[in-house]
Amino acid sequence: MIKTFVPAPFTTHPALEGGGILHGFFGRQGGISKGIYDNLNCGVGSDDLQAHVLHNRQVLTQTLVGADRPLITPYQIHSPKCLVVTGPWPNGESEQCDALATTTPDIVLAVGSADCGPVLFADADNRVVGAAHSGWKGAIGGVLESTIAQMEALGAKRDRISAVLGPTISQKSYEVGAEFRETFLQHDARNSVYFAEGAKEGHFQFGLPSYIVDRLNACGLAKAEWTGQCTYLEETAFFSYRRTTHRQEPDYGRQLAAISIT
Template sequence: MTLGSPLLSAIPGLRHAFFTRDGGVSDGIYASLNGGIGSNDDPAKVAENRRRMAEQLGVTAEYFLSVRQTHSPDVVVATGPWPGASRPLADAIVTRSKGLAIGASAADCGPILLVDPNAQVIGAAHAGWKGALTGILESTVEAMEKLGAERSGIVAAIGPLIRQHSYEVGHEFVERFMQADADNAVYFIPSAREGHAMFDLAGFIRMRLENAGVLMIDDTGVDTYSDERFYSYRRSVHRKEPDYGRHIHGIVLEA
């Protein structure tokens, strides 16, 4: 049902999980642990799936938080359950509150879980190509710093995401990265199709973390597109499926 990061697993008082799609109650294209509130799955089944994920993290569903992700560089600080039914618009959550699990939703994009064990500050970030390019990782580290973390003490884990051998992009995509920084060329290799390239999202995320001062980084190495244990937006498009499930990967400081 879950994958773990060896680096995060070695830290006392910390729980985390990169969830697979196994162990839930959804069926059809959503089978089975779909946590996507924004999907067209039965809301009752999504709620039960999220309850099961929360339970795995040692909290109740109310204390397993996620945000409405918009591929932005925006971060919110959580101190308790969100008030009311609405979730903040953001792409990362940070907290120093024990017993409060925070999550990043993904179905090809990069889920990043972070912790400074000494400062007892955690973060969960959603880094698709746009968020990674526009600064979500740097914003997350800065927000953790404001809660008392030190960059050099942060440990990060890169979760399951679409890997380079599955991530074909067009010329305009490459140009956007090259205009931002010519050194980004290293994250592209030629595709079999003319005018296309294969993008290394995980490598790009690692570089941005390292440049932000985070040097202890783990990577699951899992490709969501080719590994059927995971939801994949791109795979669903290629199969002409009407929708897709979402993972909610989480981290929590034990109370």
């Protein structure tokens, strides 16, 4: 436990508040990492100093719940897989999946992101929560629906579940090629609404946030909303894989979206 620390800033959303559930969409402020990882890098898969990453993750849990609680994050693989969590991973190694669900109090579920969509779920009435990492592969593959199904298996009711998409790359900043668009059209021709003409011929701007929120709404949830924050455009607030790629930087940090039952 860090005896003296400054709480890290984070964003909350009214749809997830109350009922003994704490949540936060954290950004890149409030940690001790340096350089390209400045400064609340919580990505254990990055090449940052692991001592800094572990310190930052402790800052996050103490900020969110006021204590040093187990922080459970998946080994993310852009899959639709959601696992039920009852405590820390065996041997301290993360399981390969992209979403988590629990009814266990006093643990913190979190997913990492750096442009992909971090989605937090809560059924406060039945005290079931979930967290999903939803890039385009996970979203089209069903990670959102898998998370809801696991929550229902734990006693949640979908018409009581609220879901909030946190900081995600916006359509303005997400340029894709024709093959990318074709993948979505082959899945469902109606997906054309999520693509706007790009500045370059044969390129398009993809609306990942609207695609995720619409898929959530199609599940019949109580609420499904986006915080409206763009990871690419808000450089001082968030890490962005695409921004790092455009600058040809060697690596990038990850922010976490976290939720816990008290």
